[in-house]
Amino acid sequence: MVTGNVVVANTTQGYVAVTLVCSHEGEKRIQLRNNEFYCSAHGARYDLNGKGLNSEGSHGLTIYTISQSGNILTIS
Template identity: 60%
Template sequence: MTNQEKINRNAFLQNLGLKGAALVAVYCAGNSLTSCQNDSGVTPLAGDIILDLTDPKYAALKSANGYVVLSSQYVVVARTGTDIYVAVTLICSHQQQREITYRSGEFYCTAHGARFDNTGKGLNTEGKKGLTVYPTVLSGTTLTIKAA
């Protein structure tokens, strides 16, 4: 099988020789199983996101450790230091919940407790898959979150 070929969970379990009740038991417990497919749930940004930091809706970004959630773009932006901004996906890699926030100097999923550092690296078991981080560019009072 090449890297390009995909196999669904049912076919995989049948290939292991599981049949009948054993197959049903394992398949029904499948909520704790994951497939080999890329199911991160993260959609690449359609284009750059430009924020005017003088806009009151981004007031939280005036303080270190402040953050805003851009729900329609599935992005969380945090100010991690003086003129340092980090943008990550709102979608947690653990179970694709849209629950990422910023607290105590790290990104955190309020659904299951996944933790990530400012580079997107997972800090605990739930965060082990990491988090998608987008490049940011600050020019005056304009913050650009780069799509690629």
């Protein structure tokens, strides 16, 4: 799910919220793929903690703190 410039993904580690904006060249194309974050522009890959997994993703991805209370997710 994308809201504003934030991607909220249901992963094997629970809900994770990251920026939609790729740190490679700023394209807003981050998505969850194979339980990692991926940018469809040039293929940057990031793990669920935002760590870059290839040269395009080497600058990492901003992760937001997310908390859950019942059915409500709060991103900060």
